[in-house]
Amino acid sequence: MGTSNIIVYVPPTLFCIVALAFLLLWQMKIFSAWQWSAGFAQTALGFVLSTFSIEPVFDAFSSGLVFIGAAYCYGSALLAHFGVKQMHRERGLFVLAYTLVLAYLVFIEQSLVYQLFLTDMGFAALLGLAVCMVARKASRPVDIALVVASVVVVLDSVSRATFFTFFTASSDNFADFANSAYNLAVHVSTITVCMIFPFTALGAIASAAIERHREDAERDPLTGLLNRRGLEHAVGETAAPRAAVRRYNGLRHRPFQTDQRQLRSCSGRQSDCRIGSGSPASIRW
Numbered sequence: 538m539g540t541s542n543i544i545v546y547v548p549p550t551l552f553c554i555v556a557l558a559f560l561l562l563w564q565m566k567i568f569s570a571w572q573w574s575a576g577f578a579q580t581a582l583g584f585v586l587s588t589f590s591i592e593p594v595f596d597a598f599s600s601g602l603v604f605i606g607a608a609y610c611y612g613s614a615l616l617a618h619f620g621v622k623q624m625h626r627e628r629g630l631f632v633l634a635y636t637l638v639l640a641y642l643v644f645i646e647q648s649l650v651y652q653l654f655l656t657d658m659g660f661a662a663l664l665g666l667a668v669c670m671v672a673r674k675a676s677r678p679v680d681i682a683l684v685v686a687s688v689v690v691v692l693d694s695v696s697r698a699t700f701f702t703f704f705t706a707s708s709d710n711f712a713d714f715a716n717s718a719y720n721l722a723v724h725v726s727t728i729t730v731c732m733i734f735p736f737t738a739l740g741a742i743a744s745a746a747i748e749r750h751r752e753d754a755e756r757d758p759l760t761g762l763l764n765r766r767g768l769e770h771a772v773g774e775t776a777a778p779r780a781a782v783r784r785y786n787g788l789r790h791r792p793f794q795t796d797q798r799q800l801r802s803c804s805g806r807q808s809d810c811r812i813g814s815g816s817p818a819s820i821r822w
Contacts, residue, residue, distance in 0.1 A: 545588045545720075548727045552581035555735045568742045570617040576610030577735060579603050584727075588720065593711035598643045601656045605635055608660040612667030615687065618741060619671040619680070628663065635659045649709050650702060653719060657698035665691045679737070679744045686737040693726050 556577035563571050583603040586596050609632060616623050635655070642651045668687045675681045701707055701719050714720055 544724045544728070545584075548724055549581045549584040549588075551728075551732065552577045552584070552735075556581060558739075559735075562742070567746050568618075570614045572610040572614040572617065573738060573742070576607045576614060579607035579610065583607060584724075588715055588724075590712070590715055593714070594643060594647070597649065597652050597711050597714070598639065601639045601643070601652060602636065604656055605632055605639075605659050605663065608663040611664050611687075614738070615667045615671050615683075618683075618745065619674040621670050621674060624666075624670075628666070631659075631663060631666075635663075643711075647709075647711070649711050649714055650707055652711075653714075654698045654702045657694040661691045661694040661698075664694075677741075677744065679741045683737045683741040686734045690731050690734050693730055697722055697726065 556574050559574040559577060560571075562568060563574055580603075583600045586600040586603060590596050609628060612628065613623060615621075639652065639655060639659075642648055642655060664687060668684060668691060672684055675684045697719075701722070705718070707719060708714075708717065
């Protein structure tokens, strides 16, 4: 068995494992966005349909639908993770328009080159829209890494579609796709580059879950108010900068200190206060 024959099994296997892992985390209520698991599962199915042929025309159309479904799920998961409006109507209309054009290219034009170009560019556009919506929301390093990984996936799709459509002479026959350089390039880029996407997504989800549980532990479950632990944490965060300023100012201007052991008597009026036998107060820095 050649190297290329082994490679075709790797992406669907990896994405099946990732989909099962995210499904398990969703079942455990670690996060609420089931779309992560659905997106990775559809990606695995798309690789199976496009590589292990049933009927070339059916494979081209069904894999195109599956991959755009994966892009829709990835976008929904990203929007949910960052708390951004889902835009179901706008994205749904895009998927509808994509499906009509895909049907025309597959069943009327019967062009493999245009079908691949449409699928990759549609995938990039749908995922890229979600990335643009959430980019400004990413503040934590792990969230920034997730956005960067998503951008890498988008650029991978755009660059591959552009190169194989306009700079190479590829077969336009659907039956030739399984053994094409395009199919090999998809598998190689997925294994080497695009697998950073699920791992950064997993890291961002885990980080958000830890922060959410920490916040829940600091609040009363009935009233939602801060409990003792949360109050101590809030006071500590508020007091830390002020304490630092006091320490800094203390180094520059140490307050006057009076030797309390020398204080003998005070009549109550500030002008009559004396230390010792009528001598002025002993003041030191």
